[in-house]
Structure formats: structure tokens, C-alpha cells
Amino acid sequence: MKARFFMVLCACSTACAEPLPLPPVVDTSVYPAGTARPARSPAPSANTLYEIMGRLEQLQAEMQQLTGKVEEQAYQISELKKRQNTMYSDFDERLQVIESKNGTDQPVAGAPQEQVQPAETEAKEIKKQVTVPVPVAVPAPAPANKQAAPPAEPEAAQATESEKQAYQQAYDALRNGHTNQSITEFNALLVKYPAGQYANNAQYWLGEAYRVNQNIDSARSAFTKVVENYPGSAKVPDALLKLGYIEYDLKNWARAKEYLTRVTVEFPGSSAAHLASRKLLLIDDLKP
Structure with a gap:
């Protein structure tokens, strides 16, 4: 009787016992031997996503700004090339006009070499006038008064030579493409020699330098001064x-x-x- 009761008790305890969980089955065929399975990264938080989106928007705005600047610079370069082509075509047209006239002596402002030669010729003529020997006369009131002026002529000739050098230096700077330097030097020449021999030429080429730099208002003012201040030029x-x-x-x-x-x-x-x-x-x- 006791043996039967013990067997019934064992059967009930076995039936009431909870089954133990089985270990998870891991497929190790996709991982190389000797390596561990990578741990799963946690999902990004909402704040992190907002920061990433904000950074992307900021980068996009910066790219748009850079693109706009590049387009603006490309436009400025294109306009500058147009200005230079206009200036060069102007020179070419002037040279063609000179050639078509078969060697006429009319001065042309657009040809650089034609501009320098008259200046040198005028300077030589002035120098010749200054270096003419003055005859020695017997001291008398009238001849002394007539010959009192020549000693001051070398100073005028020296001032003209200095003005010529200043003008040539400014003109060479413009011809070599140093427009800012030429603008400074032409302005300095006009301040120092406002009524000098090269003042009208300096005023004109100052306008050309401003025009190359696309400073339209200053170029217009410089050319207008040539017309108004030097009407006989x-x-x-x-x-x-x-x-x-x-x-x-x-x-x-x-x-x-x-x-x-x-x-x-x-x-x-x-x-x-x-x-x-x-x-x-x-x-x-x-x-x-």
C-alpha cells in the first residue's frame, strides 16, 4: 500500500514541475571561427536625430552660399573679359584707321606707341630751345633786361623733364596692367603739375585706368575733365x-x-x- 502511494506521489510531482527553458539556438555559420557575434547598437534617440538633421540643413545652406559666390565670381570674370576685349578691339580699330590713312601725322590717343613719341618730340624741342647759346653783349640797360630771362629757363626745362618721367612711369604701369599703380601715379602727377605739358594726357589715361577697373563713375568724371579743363587738347x-x-x-x-x-x-x-x-x-x- 505504501509503495503504491509513493509511486502516485512521484507521478504527481513530475506532472506539476515546470519545464526548464531551452538555450537559444545560435547560427554560427555566418561568423568566422574564433570571432564573437557583434553586439547590437542601441537605436539613436530623438535628440540625436534632430541634431543630425540640423547639421545637414546647415551644410546644405553653406553649399548654396558657396555656389552663389562661385557664380558671382564667374560673372565678374566674364564682365572683366568683356571690358578687356572691348578695350583691345578699340586699339585694333584705331590701328586699322591709322593704316588706312597711309601714314598721316594725326595723333591717335588709342595707340600706346603713338602717344609716347609726341611727348618725346615736344620734350626735345623744349630742350633745344633752352640750350640755344645766348650771345654775350656789351653791358647795357636794354640788352641786360632782354637777357635776364634765360637763366630761369633751365629750371623750367628740368621741371618738364621731371614731369615727363612721372608721366612715362604712370603710362608704363597702365600698359603693363598695373592699373591701381597707374591711377595713383596719374593722380599724383595731376596734383603736382595741374597745368603741365602732360596734364591733359594724364587726365585721359587716368580715365582709361578707371574704365579698366570698372570704376565707371570715376572714369566718366576723368573723361569729362578732359573735355572741360583742356578744350584745346x-x-x-x-x-x-x-x-x-x-x-x-x-x-x-x-x-x-x-x-x-x-x-x-x-x-x-x-x-x-x-x-x-x-x-x-x-x-x-x-x-x-
Whole structure:
């Protein structure tokens, strides 16, 4: 009886016992031998995601700014090239006009070599006038008064030579592409020699230097001073021509036509008038 009761008790305890959990089955076929399975990284928090999104937006904004700056610089370079091409074509047209005239002696402001030679010729003529020997006369009241002026002439000649050197230095700087240096030197020459022999030329080339630097207002002012302050200068037709070019580039057709017409009317037959006529034809074609 006791043995049967013990067997029933063992059967009940076995039936009521909870099954033990089985260990997880791990597929180790995808991992090389001797390596451990990588631990799973925790999911990023909401703050981390917001920071990443904000950083991406900031980088995108910076890229847009850089792209805008690159496009702006490319546009400025393109405009500068257009200005230079216009200036060079202007020189070429002037040279063609000179060649078509078969060696005429009319001075042309657009050709650099033609500009330097007259200056040297004038300086030589002045030097010849200064170095003319003065005859020695018997002391008398009248001859002494007439010959009192020559001792001051060497000082004037020395000042003219100094002005010539300053002008040549400024002009060479412009011709070699150092426009900022040429602007400084031309302005200094005009301050030191406001009524000098090269003042009108310096004023004109100062306008050209400003025009190359795309300083339109200063270029317009410089060319206007050539017309107003040096009305008898050979640079007046060229200054009027460049004023017309400036207004043409700004699409001020009426103002450009006014300047260019003045060139053709007041200076007919000049190289500036020839170029002004070409530009006037372009203005007529642009008008509706």
C-alpha cells in the first residue's frame, strides 16, 4: 500500500514541475571561427536625430552660399573679359584707321606707341630751345633786361623733364596692367603739375585706368575733365568717344548718341569720329 502511494506521489510531482527553458539556438555559420557575434547598437534617440538633421540643413545652406559666390565670381570674370576685349578691339580699330590713312601725322590717343613719341618730340624741342647759346653783349640797360630771362629757363626745362618721367612711369604701369599703380601715379602727377605739358594726357589715361577697373563713375568724371579743363587738347575727341562708350555700355542710348554725335560733328575726319560713326550705327540698329 505504501509503495503504491509513493509511486502516485512521484507521478504527481513530475506532472506539476515546470519545464526548464531551452538555450537559444545560435547560427554560427555566418561568423568566422574564433570571432564573437557583434553586439547590437542601441537605436539613436530623438535628440540625436534632430541634431543630425540640423547639421545637414546647415551644410546644405553653406553649399548654396558657396555656389552663389562661385557664380558671382564667374560673372565678374566674364564682365572683366568683356571690358578687356572691348578695350583691345578699340586699339585694333584705331590701328586699322591709322593704316588706312597711309601714314598721316594725326595723333591717335588709342595707340600706346603713338602717344609716347609726341611727348618725346615736344620734350626735345623744349630742350633745344633752352640750350640755344645766348650771345654775350656789351653791358647795357636794354640788352641786360632782354637777357635776364634765360637763366630761369633751365629750371623750367628740368621741371618738364621731371614731369615727363612721372608721366612715362604712370603710362608704363597702365600698359603693363598695373592699373591701381597707374591711377595713383596719374593722380599724383595731376596734383603736382595741374597745368603741365602732360596734364591733359594724364587726365585721359587716368580715365582709361578707371574704365579698366570698372570704376565707371570715376572714369566718366576723368573723361569729362578732359573735355572741360583742356578744350584745346587733342584728347578731347577721344574723351568724348569714351564717354559715349560708357553710356552705350550702360544702355543709355540717348546720352551715348549725344556724345558720339559731338565727335562726328566737332571732329570730322578724325579716328575718333570714324569709331563714333560705327557705334552710332549699332545704336540705330538697337532702337525699335
